[in-house]
Amino acid sequence: MSIEIENLLLIMVVVWSTGMLFRAVKLPLILGELLAGLIFGPALLGVFHETESVKILAELGIFFLMLHAGLETEPKKLLESSRLGLLIALAGIVLPFGLGAGISFLFNASLVQALFIGVAMSITAISVTAKIFKDFDYRNSEIKNLVMVAAVADDILAFILVSAILTIATAGTMTTAEVGLLFVKLIVFFFSIIFIGEKLINPVLKKFFCSSGGKAFTLTLIFGLLFGVIAEKLGIHFVIGAYMAGLFIKEELVSEKIFQKIEDRLFGLSYSFLGPIFFVSLGFAVDFAVFSEPGTLAFLILILLGALVGKVVGAGAAAYFSGKGLRSSAIIGFAMNGRGAVELILASIGLEAGIITHEIFSILVFMAFFTTFITPIALKFILPSGQKPDLIGS
Template sequence: MHLDTFLLSLLLMLLLAKVLAQLCWRLGLPAVVGELSSGLILGPSLLGWVTPHPQLHNLAELGVVTLMFVIGCETSTKRLLNSGPRVLTVALSGVLVPALLIPPFVHWLLPTPPLEALFFGVALTATSIGIAMRVLRLNHQDKGVMGHTILGAAIIDDVLGVLLLGLMFSFSNGDMEPIGVLLQLVTIVLFLILAPIATRLLIYLLKPLTKQDMLPGFYASTVLLLICLFGWLAYLCGTPPLLGGFAAGLGISRHFTSPWSKWLVNPFPFTRKLEQASGPLNDVLAPLFFSYVGLSINLTQQSLTPTTMVIALVLTTLAVLTKLQCGLWLTGSRRQKLMVGSAMVPRGEVGLVFAEMGRQVNLLGDESFALLVLVITLTTIVGPVVLKWACTHPEPGEDTRGQSPPG
């Protein structure tokens, strides 16, 4: 992609994403729906003015890594750990129910070979962490109990989804290696534990530099360096780079706790400036990521016959219900249960990546791939709309303590 085309693509994506996000917000819809719609309008689905390209893809990925860094900065490690039982309940139900219930329907409706139908269901175990957390953050619900539950469950969902995909690929090749899958899981868990600690150690090493007269942009550059470093390390460990950004953000968080915290002075003034520097980066790059998700969807490739649309609506309904049930296992008000369930609904970029991987290794036929992309698109729009409604409509007399106050 030539520089002039690249710059024009960025101009169109950022401009339309901001305009539509503001319009959706004023209409009471999630801003992320407007950002996704900007990609659908500019991309091959409608106008065809902007074409998906690796350069745009990489910049968009940096956007979601930055978003997860900001979310990590605002996350309490202690509260996240205390949400353990709730997180595991939501995560396991969010993986097992779609993986078990969706494949029989796919096999019956299309029909497809059993292995292809099974992969269809596995791909729909995905949860878009970025989309869910952006809606929660814009509605000031990301720091409370429900926010931590959703965040932890979404992370586990995607880790389990990656492992299930690994098993599917091994099974399709006739080469089952459960030990390899187990080692991969251990590697990911160790990374999520050690990366925040490593980030904190780097903070203590960098803090003395702030006593000197630093050039402008020091804090923003430090944030970007941390995001790139731990995103790269996450990729090496076989986990999505966005988890690297989240882990680095945890190390910056004012809520960070460690065994040596009582002996070391809390570097809060330094980490606070890093948090503030990450805000403008996130405000620019995050909408670009969601616009690119819409750009990656090509609805013109879908065979939108009446039969296909009926099948797509049936499978989309099933995809929504198999995630909404996640909230039913928790105690709390009906609104809080709906918040958790709807936050797990959008498959977004994670689902698209899973679908593309299945097509590349011939686990998905052309018809199944096109249908899966359509279902992912619909869940990516429905989920945020329901989540926004749940965030903004507390029940009469509901106890909202432990949730973030409106800003």
């Protein structure tokens, strides 16, 4: 037990240290956590060890990250949003998805692997995007709202795609018609849960929250776990259930004060304790040896380029041809480019489910690191004067 505690202590000390460093240079903290896992994990220095307690805490980290991601998502914005926001989301999915799948086929990936890589390249990290706008104090509310609406639609569509891919992988072989029908079923199921089920679930939740006697956070966890169990019973991964549970935990169900407490506790567990352990643990599965093969290195380079070009050009072009200026379109394109927790969680799920290999997993981790690293640096040069923070730190 003492070895387990020492291992966790080392992980948390390094997470805190890298967090201080990355905060000083105004880069997303998730990069520091990934880097810590890569450098101090088995791949390089071997200081951290993948013990049973780390595995369990990392699994809990996935649950809390997805529950919090759902809490931050406002699906109703999709109905209230302009067509441009949805168009940007669609363009920001289609191009990187097509590039990801196409590049994967060039390197002899299976159909399921190619689809999975395409989806992983299509995701926009809402939390990373929101944090970048906050750090940059970007005041153009129209552009900000467009990007956030597009990011919400982007993630919801990506989850539908991932659910379909996991179902296809479990089923083994499916005809084109069966795959098409599956997508339709998942889309109907997802939006039915959000927009119809909400009318049934919210009143029940409100009643429970009102009578919870100060245990609102506990009730939130129960609800998240319940949706996770239901999702697994339906053949969907439990993290999809946790994400969907978060969609229903809204301020109108409880007082503003209680909702803020729930959000603060979820955020603390997600990004200060369990989440960082999960991100560090991802580095344990990365295999640097695979990049010694010329073919794998070429695969990595093309995926990095495809991820960058797909998002920036796809989302940016949709904005530009809809009447936005060149600078505004570039801001939208690069703001949609950041990947983060969700993409890494999906990579972890794919590896665990046997859909992707360690080689592909390593490529996806590097892709998330690269795009999240390059996004704030690119925006530093694109944003109007007066809204460019000092990335070197004060």
